[in-house]
Amino acid sequence: xLICFALSKCSAxxxxxxxxxxxxxxxxxxxxxxxxxxxIVVYSKGNxxxxxxxxxxxxxxxxxxxxxxxxxxxxxxxxxxxxxxxxLADLKKNKESIITNxxxxxxxxxxxxxxxxxxxxxxxxxxxxxxxxxxxxxxKATFTGKAYxxxxxxxxxxxPTIVF
Amino acid sequence: MAMSYQSIxxxxxxxxxxxxxxxxxxVNKNGNFYMYAMTLLAxxxxxxGDYTKLQRNTYRSKDKNFSGKVFYHRMDGSFVNGWSFQxxxxxxxxxxxAPNVAASHAGQSAKAPVSDVAEVVNCSTTTTxxxxxxxxxxxxxxNDAHPISCFDYTTSSSYTTCSEVGSGGGTSAPNPCTxxxxxxxxxxxxxxNAKFGARVADPNPPGGSAPPGGIVDQTNQIGTKNCxxxxxxxxxxxxxxxxxxxxxxxxKANIQNTxxxxxxxxxxxxxxxxxxxxxxxxxxxxxxxxxxxxxxNYNPVNNSFIFTTDYAATPTYVDLIExxxxxxxxxxxxxxxxxxYAKSTAPGASNPAGFVNIEFEEAIFxxxxxxxxTVFDSGTQAQITAYSNWINSLTDNGTIYPDLTPGTQAYTTxxxxxxxxxxxxxxxxxxxxxxPIINLTPQAFIDIxxxxxxxx
Numbered sequence: 001x002l003i004c005f006a007l008s009k010c011s012a013x014x015x016x017x018x019x020x021x022x023x024x025x026x027x028x029x030x031x032x033x034x035x036x037x038x039x040i041v042v043y044s045k046g047n048x049x050x051x052x053x054x055x056x057x058x059x060x061x062x063x064x065x066x067x068x069x070x071x072x073x074x075x076x077x078x079x080x081x082x083x084x085x086x087x088l089a090d091l092k093k094n095k096e097s098i099i100t101n102x103x104x105x106x107x108x109x110x111x112x113x114x115x116x117x118x119x120x121x122x123x124x125x126x127x128x129x130x131x132x133x134x135x136x137x138x139x140k141a142t143f144t145g146k147a148y149x150x151x152x153x154x155x156x157x158x159x160p161t162i163v164f
Numbered sequence: 165m166a167m168s169y170q171s172i173x174x175x176x177x178x179x180x181x182x183x184x185x186x187x188x189x190x191v192n193k194n195g196n197f198y199m200y201a202m203t204l205l206a207x208x209x210x211x212x213g214d215y216t217k218l219q220r221n222t223y224r225s226k227d228k229n230f231s232g233k234v235f236y237h238r239m240d241g242s243f244v245n246g247w248s249f250q251x252x253x254x255x256x257x258x259x260x261x262a263p264n265v266a267a268s269h270a271g272q273s274a275k276a277p278v279s280d281v282a283e284v285v286n287c288s289t290t291t292t293x294x295x296x297x298x299x300x301x302x303x304x305x306x307n308d309a310h311p312i313s314c315f316d317y318t319t320s321s322s323y324t325t326c327s328e329v330g331s332g333g334g335t336s337a338p339n340p341c342t343x344x345x346x347x348x349x350x351x352x353x354x355x356x357n358a359k360f361g362a363r364v365a366d367p368n369p370p371g372g373s374a375p376p377g378g379i380v381d382q383t384n385q386i387g388t389k390n391c392x393x394x395x396x397x398x399x400x401x402x403x404x405x406x407x408x409x410x411x412x413x414x415x416k417a418n419i420q421n422t423x424x425x426x427x428x429x430x431x432x433x434x435x436x437x438x439x440x441x442x443x444x445x446x447x448x449x450x451x452x453x454x455x456x457x458x459x460x461n462y463n464p465v466n467n468s469f470i471f472t473t474d475y476a477a478t479p480t481y482v483d484l485i486e487x488x489x490x491x492x493x494x495x496x497x498x499x500x501x502x503x504x505y506a507k508s509t510a511p512g513a514s515n516p517a518g519f520v521n522i523e524f525e526e527a528i529f530x531x532x533x534x535x536x537x538t539v540f541d542s543g544t545q546a547q548i549t550a551y552s553n554w555i556n557s558l559t560d561n562g563t564i565y566p567d568l569t570p571g572t573q574a575y576t577t578x579x580x581x582x583x584x585x586x587x588x589x590x591x592x593x594x595x596x597x598x599x600p601i602i603n604l605t606p607q608a609f610i611d612i613x614x615x616x617x618x619x620x
Contacts, residue, residue, distance in 0.1 A: 041549040067480045116549035155541035
């Protein structure tokens with residue numbers, strides 16, 4: 001944990017290390033991934049489908065059609081860039097990226113979000129908590145067709161990867 | 165409900181200054197009643213700030229100066245047909261845009277028709293946002309004057325408008341029958357509170373047999389008096405298509421549109437369509453259940469594709485065709501074909517050894533071709549992230565196709581990672597594709613991406 005002594009407007013920034021980390025409002029899980037070089041995944045402990053989404057009520061041969069799920073990826077990217085605006089240059093220098101993954105309820109609200117980052121990322125727990133909170137409030141999915149009603153929650157297969 | 169070309173948050177939308185007006189149209193056809201929502205989306209030039217002008221337009225007649233579009237939807241939100249108007253006259257047809265068609269303006273030529281419109285046309289695609297306000301009322305609030313609570317949300321759809329150019333230099337009303345009713349469109353939320361009066365429509369209004377800007381519903385045969393089965397354009401550049409008999413004109417048009425969408429879906433799809441150009445395939449719909457999703461089954465004995473629902477046979481599910489065509493490619497790649505790994509049709513039979521190898525290879529291929537990450541959609545957060553990272557690294561974040569040369573370190577690493585993900589995929593709970601894994605190099609995957617590039 002980094003503690004600032006000199007700066008008056010300094011707040012403690014928690015590095016993302018494997019384990020359970022308590023943020024200001026939420027608790028996050030950080031896992032080191034096997035078969036993914038130097039990668040960690042971070043997600044809220046409140047995520048409902050950590051161990052996998054249930055299969056649809058009526059078996060479908062393929063996942064729900066991707067053209068029936070509508071999410072504004074640009075809004076997601078802009079939100080994350082904005083949240084990390086003070087670190088963009090350093091993240092770029094570090095050649096970092098953030099893999100996002102979303103699950104949505106049939107009413108369009110987010111059920112789960114997870115973030116894939118480099119294990120030595122400059123992104124902190126506070127950044128993740130801020131981003132997670134804002135995404136849950138801002139980002140909604142809409143659906144066309146009827147297949148989405150067969151799912152308890154829908155995995156969004158085109159979640160963006162933010163490359164710095 | 166209101167439609168708009170704007171895209172702002174639902175809560176900010178001003179319904180009183182919407183450029184649209186939605187009416188409930190009830191059609192009485194031989195004692196059977198059919199309900200539709202007719203939405204007028206007027207041009208700003210017509211309204212000129214006077215939103216009351218919308219009320220001058222009805223199902224049967226339009227203001228002589230009306231310019232804009234008219235959309236017809238069923239009560240489940242699915243799109244039926246639409247028209248474009250200029251100075252009170254129909255000058256174009258509105259259809260649902262095919263997937264991945266960006267907002268644009270394009271011309272088609274008679275020599276290279278994309279759909280069954282053979283005339284010279286100008287087409288443009290626009291995205292409209294539908295603003296919904298869903299309110300709850302007490303049962304004794306008969307005029308719906310005091311909502312208890314309201315919830316605002318939006319849905320959006322893309323529509324293609326094609327205007328026919330006549331040989332005499334002016335425009336003529338296009339043939340309303342060259343319209344595919346399509347499916348999808350808005351979400352299936354019902355219009356909870358129809359604030360506008362219902363109008364009873366005559367499916368054969370006076371003034372002519374072709375409804376000027378009216379409903380053309382080929383499913384219920386309303387407004388289709390003079391329609392004939394749309395002609396399927398001959399296409400000699402890719403495989404020959406045979407559509408089975410016994411289907412409605414809408415079903416046939418949907419299949420044709422879906423195949424057309426597949427051929428241009430992405431570079432891998434274009435390659436597959438061309439690769440089998442000397443073959444004929446038949447397509448049919450055998451509706452076992454109409455649960456809104458569906459699938460496609462391929463029979464290699466007679467080269468036939470069977471969609472299991474009407475909805476599966478629409479461009480929304482174009483990925484199904486790319487999925488099956490890659491299976492075809494696998495069949496031509498592996499010595500002896502892939503029949504030995506085919507799923508048994510016997511009830512309760514388990515998948516044969518190698519089935520998961522074939523399905524996993526196809527799934528990885530489709531994810532890369534369509535820039536999606538679907539394979540571990542029911543996996544853990546860790547699996548989903550690790551898989552996404554792997555696909556990103558293979559494709560440089562979606563910008564290249566993996567070019568894997570045997571004997572290189574990259575190839576060796578790929579095979580190790582591929583087999584690890586294959587094993588994890590096979591172990592996903594309740595995975596319908598699980599089977600004993602065999603030692604099979606994913607040669608079809610490796611081969612196709614050594615030939616195809618994302619730039620075609």
